[in-house]
Amino acid sequence: MAASLTGLLKPWTPRVFLVRWSRYNPYYLEPEFRKEVYSKSEAELTAEEKEQRELKVIRPIKAATHGVNSSVFYDPVVSKFTNMMMKHGEKTLARQIMTQTLETLKRKQVEKYHKASEEQKEEIECNPYAIFHQALDNCKPVVGLANIQKGGKNYQVPVPLTDSRRRFLAMKWMITECRENKHRRTHMYEKLSQELMAAYMKEGNVIKKKFELHKMAEANRAYAHYRWW
Amino acid sequence: MALHRLSFRLRQMILQERHVRTLRTSGCVQQQEAVAESEPEPFSVFRTQESDPACHSEKHVGQFYTVPPAHVRIVFPYGLPRRYIEQVKTFNEACLMVRQPALEVISYLKKTDFSKPALRYVFYGVRGSGKSLSLCHTVHFCYTQGWLVLHIPDALRWVKDCTELLPSSYNTSRFDQPLQAVEWLRNFRTTNEQFLSKIKIKQRYVWTKREFTEEGSLLGELVDQGISRVKSSSDVVGALMKELRLQSGQPESNFRLAVAVNSVNALWGKSNIMKEDRSAVDPEELTLIHNLRKLMNNDWTGGAIITTVSQTGSVLIPKSAYLPQELLGKKGFDTMDPFVPVSVPNYSEKEFESCYLYYMDRHWLQHPQSLTEDGKKELIFLSNRNPTMLERICSSL
Numbered sequence: 041m042a043a044s045l046t047g048l049l050k051p052w053t054p055r056v057f058l059v060r061w062s063r064y065n066p067y068y069l070e071p072e073f074r075k076e077v078y079s080k081s082e083a084e085l086t087a088e089e090k091e092q093r094e095l096k097v098i099r100p101i102k103a104a105t106h107g108v109n110s111s112v113f114y115d116p117v118v119s120k121f122t123n124m125m126m127k128h129g130e131k132t133l134a135r136q137i138m139t140q141t142l143e144t145l146k147r148k149q150v151e152k153y154h155k156a157s158e159e160q161k162e163e164i165e166c167n168p169y170a171i172f173h174q175a176l177d178n179c180k181p182v183v184g185l186a187n188i189q190k191g192g193k194n195y196q197v198p199v200p201l202t203d204s205r206r207r208f209l210a211m212k213w214m215i216t217e218c219r220e221n222k223h224r225r226t227h228m229y230e231k232l233s234q235e236l237m238a239a240y241m242k243e244g245n246v247i248k249k250k251f252e253l254h255k256m257a258e259a260n261r262a263y264a265h266y267r268w269w
Numbered sequence: 270m271a272l273h274r275l276s277f278r279l280r281q282m283i284l285q286e287r288h289v290r291t292l293r294t295s296g297c298v299q300q301q302e303a304v305a306e307s308e309p310e311p312f313s314v315f316r317t318q319e320s321d322p323a324c325h326s327e328k329h330v331g332q333f334y335t336v337p338p339a340h341v342r343i344v345f346p347y348g349l350p351r352r353y354i355e356q357v358k359t360f361n362e363a364c365l366m367v368r369q370p371a372l373e374v375i376s377y378l379k380k381t382d383f384s385k386p387a388l389r390y391v392f393y394g395v396r397g398s399g400k401s402l403s404l405c406h407t408v409h410f411c412y413t414q415g416w417l418v419l420h421i422p423d424a425l426r427w428v429k430d431c432t433e434l435l436p437s438s439y440n441t442s443r444f445d446q447p448l449q450a451v452e453w454l455r456n457f458r459t460t461n462e463q464f465l466s467k468i469k470i471k472q473r474y475v476w477t478k479r480e481f482t483e484e485g486s487l488l489g490e491l492v493d494q495g496i497s498r499v500k501s502s503s504d505v506v507g508a509l510m511k512e513l514r515l516q517s518g519q520p521e522s523n524f525r526l527a528v529a530v531n532s533v534n535a536l537w538g539k540s541n542i543m544k545e546d547r548s549a550v551d552p553e554e555l556t557l558i559h560n561l562r563k564l565m566n567n568d569w570t571g572g573a574i575i576t577t578v579s580q581t582g583s584v585l586i587p588k589s590a591y592l593p594q595e596l597l598g599k600k601g602f603d604t605m606d607p608f609v610p611v612s613v614p615n616y617s618e619k620e621f622e623s624c625y626l627y628y629m630d631r632h633w634l635q636h637p638q639s640l641t642e643d644g645k646k647e648l649i650f651l652s653n654r655n656p657t658m659l660e661r662i663c664s665s666l
Contacts, residue, residue, distance in 0.1 A: 139665035167635040
């Protein structure tokens with residue numbers, strides 16, 4: 041909606057500059073934090089990018105959020121997962137758990153790698169980021185269910201999901217599963233690393249939950265036409 | 270991935286031309302080479318084949334040497350820092366970097382005059398700069414030279430968080446720590462197996478009405494007495510230290526004593542332990558600490574005392590303190606004075622390169638960006654070349 045309104049906006053400078061506020065006038069542009077964009081020379085820019093640069097001279101830019109940085113090791117998916125794990129605003133603790141999870145995943149795999157024979161070494165994946173991304177991809181549902189009321193009754197109707205919704209559901213299931221269904225005395229990073237490894241191998245409770253959702257959607261296929269969007 | 274490894278090996282082989290000549294001139298390595306490293310296995314910039322600390326020299330600075338697996342189990346049953354033990358388990362090998370401070374102390378130890386009083390060496394440095402592992406390198410050297418190693422891996426464990434505190438049977442104003450003493454005696458037995466049957470005790474010790482150790486019995490019996498009778502284990506530790514101290518300079522004894530204490534500032538600092546009436550316990554009132562302090566004096570001959578001072582884990586000391594004067598306090602400094610201070614700095618550029626290549630070789634740096642030039646610059650910036658910080662950052666990459 042903001043994108044369609046942007047063309048209709050009149051040139052406008054804000055009277056008061058906003059900081060630490062997430063609702064901006066659609067006139068504001070998104071910040072560009074990646075270093076490689078700025079290191080491009082004039083010749084490499086396409087027409088669109090040149091237009092963007094012209095706009096940036098005139099229009100105000102939103103403040104960048106806290107976790108975003110221009111480090112080469114920055115990963116938006118990992119950053120989003122850390123934010124979802126955070127409780128009571130304790131970002132340091134959430135980040136510590138995240139780094140410990142990645143470290144545990146890597147340690148187990150590297151240990152297996154060094155003890156394995158030559159043929160098995162090719163199959164062992166040691167990169168914790170690859171395991172993390174693959175595990176989350178394996179947990180993402182393809183269709184979701186929406187509650188639609190028709191003729192006084194509520195029906196669970198299978199509905200396509202946007203990419204962001206799918207990513208959110210996968211992360212949410214992973215975190216709730218680790219918080220609730222595991223033994224009380226294990227650390228969060230141990231629980232997470234076990235569950236992520238299981239999801240990478242396409243086993244475990246989160247994968248089971250995804251398949252159950254798919255089965256429900258398949259069972260309610262008859263009501264699919266109740267969806268009007 | 271395979272292609273990357275291949276090009277990496279080719280790069281190493283090209284870089285090796287200069288190093289091959291310098292390595293071949295050292296006497297110790299020639300014997301090792303005769304055992305045969307087959308041709309396809311290239312020499313590495315960051316690794317050395319020399320696993321005997323006595324043969325390490327300036328040429329090996331910055332290179333990793335592998336501690337033989339048999340030695341790891343015997344020399345360091347409880348000696349290594351926690352994160353290093355996990356690293357050893359993950360990489361399936363125990364590699365220590367040869368660094369300048371440890372080499373310096375080893376060279377002094379080679380030249381010690383055993384008829385003079387024991388010299389005290391103190392490793393000091395900022396947090397995480399590698400003091401504990403330098404001490405472990407020196408202890409490995411002492412072990413390979415056949416010295417008797419009295420290694421206290423962490424003096425802070427004796428001064429903090431003690432669950433069981435018994436009033437001492439020998440002196441009622443002091444306190445015993447049976448659990449810590451038994452654990453230490455077990456580790457001592459593992460490290461110094463060969464000396465237990467050779468050294469004889471010169472004095473009669475009475476533990477209780479019916480238990481006593483006769484004069485002339487073996488050291489092994491004393492140690493077994495301490496392990497089996499937990500109640501008198503702290504006194505056994507004290508007796509052991511006294512015997513070794515008295516016997517070490519004598520002409521008829523055939524062993525050299527190396528006392529290695531990590532975090533020696535715990536002996537003169539404050540302690541965490543509280544008595545039943547919630548008043549703090551002075552370290553002087555603990556039997557183990559009392560006996561260890563006697564060992565720290567340089568009134569015995571025939572060995573050396575190697576220590577570190579560290580702020581990490583010490584009780585009620587500010588984080589910015591890292592110099593020996595600040596950490597030992599007035600009493601500690603007066604006791605340890607004169608000593609040889611050895612500064613352990615952060616990694617130099619060459620050492621950092623070496624560590625980086627080692628992690629790459631062990632497949633520890635998995636993030637694709639960490640293998641690029643930009644990633645390396647970022648690692649240098651984030652860790653400031655501090656060994657511990659580098660290890661912690663690389664562990665999640």
